[in-house]
Amino acid sequence: MRILIVEDEKPAAQKLEKAVRLAKPDAEVVGITDSISETVDWLRQYPVPDLLLMDIQLSDGLSFRIFEEINPGCPAIFITAYDNYWQQAFEQNGIDYLLKPVSQEKLGASLRKYELLRKFFSNHLDALQRWQQAEPAGAHKKRFLVKRGADYVSIRTEDIAYFYATHKVVCLVESKGSKFILDQSLTDIERQLDPELFYRVNRKYLVNMSAIQRIKTYPKSKLLLELQPAVGEEVVISQENVTAFKEWMGQ
Incomplete structure (x- = not known):
């Protein structure tokens, strides 16, 4: 599991990285970014991670803007001190919404949720491919x-x-x-x-x-x-x- 952490407070980012390693020792934190611009640059430069752990309120705006500039295509777990962004979070690749302070137990549960979803879709990939191939002729946009x-x-x-x-x-x-x-x-x-x-x-x-x-x-x-x-x-x-x-x- 390759994880990119997006958090503009250095102590919070370090704490989150430590919590990830405790919850999932084989996970790899591939980077830590602290702003919208830095995250977009990182995603353009490096391979897409498996998962984003993402604070919502960053120094240069709401992290949802990242998805407007570049859609990484990977799921995200949003972390915030506010409970009024949950709808936007689930509209932007969100699979979970955690309120600060995030406990070790809740983070672990979110990471397990990601693994269950990944396993489910991996197991059903063949079925999805057959479904795509069975689409009626002419289904593609002309x-x-x-x-x-x-x-x-x-x-x-x-x-x-x-x-x-x-x-x-x-x-x-x-x-x-x-x-x-x-x-x-x-x-x-x-x-x-x-x-x-x-x-x-x-x-x-x-x-x-x-x-x-x-x-x-x-x-x-x-x-x-x-x-x-x-x-x-x-x-x-x-x-x-x-x-x-x-x-x-x-x-």
Whole structure:
């Protein structure tokens, strides 16, 4: 179990880390961050942890903003001195809501809850995959309705080069280069698309196979993609994702 602790008070963070080690000796605390900005930077730089232990009120705002800037896709246990954020917590990957001061017993129960959920979904993964494969033909989204000035236009999915997330918004980029802002998250869009045509290469980019012009080797066993239309930054596939990406490209 790899855990990232998000807590802006150093003594509280150290106490929480110690409590984690007592409750789950084989758990690994992979990092401790103390703000929204630092947490977002950490999640962009390192592999996604299995679990977040997250204070809600941080020095630069509520930690829910982290999920607006980057959706790590992992569950979170929220820890706070206030009881009025529970609804938002469970809307943002929350699996438990603990009030400070957190006892060793309650933390242990929350970590066991996470393990039970992980075991349940791991055991049912095959069934979920069969369910996905049994979806009726044509279930994947064929068009996206976007706004162009004062008008709306419908764009065919096959005419989309890629989607990318930036500054709390998601953009659709046509193969001809036109860009449109969408009001959905990248994760929600990914669920609607045909996985044989589109692939989530990293947290920021969801690409159409036809938009990949070149695949280059990159330091530390990563891959670098060149897309068309071109982008103004490096699109890198992490070492952990390289094997799955190659299998997708070779399907």
